[in-house]
Amino acid sequence: MHAFDVLGDPVRRRILELLANGEMTSGGICEVIQTEFGISQPAVSQHLRLLRDAGFTTVRPEGTRRHYAVDPRPLQEVDRWLEGFRRFWTPPLAALATELARGKRERRRQAEGDHQQSETGDNHE
Structure with missing residues (x-):
């Protein structure tokens, strides 16, 4: 999946915004996303899986918990692509x-x- 396909979804963008502040458990992410978007826990889990599969997040298991964090590599690729357009707003x-x-x-x-x-x-x- 292309990076902009991943980032095109507001739920996935919000998850990345949350993770930009530091590592979070899947339960913590679900709590915020369910409150803000009114979607089910399985739907949030699907977004988390897609972010992980696309390389935007890493997952660190700790017992029964899963800790998610941003993987900056795909974001760096997006930034490199945007470089050609930066002159329009900078x-x-x-x-x-x-x-x-x-x-x-x-x-x-x-x-x-x-x-x-x-x-x-x-x-x-």
Whole structure:
């Protein structure tokens, strides 16, 4: 299954968001997902299995519990693919530097204006 097919489902995206904060048990994941999406435990388990089979999560058994964690490799692949499009939402550094310089000039002009007003006594207070 392609990474975007996996990430296209809101339940699977939410599971990954939960796991981004750290490892969770399948029971903990089920509790949150059932509350937020109103789906059954078997449905949550199917999403967890799909995430595991697609390589987005790892599972660590501990007794009867299963601890899930994010496997970053598929997300890194998605990030590499998105790199070609990042320019559409990330301003170039040169443009950012221009905006910073413009802001500094504006603050300097305002400070000079305030200073001139105080020297001439043109306070309108």
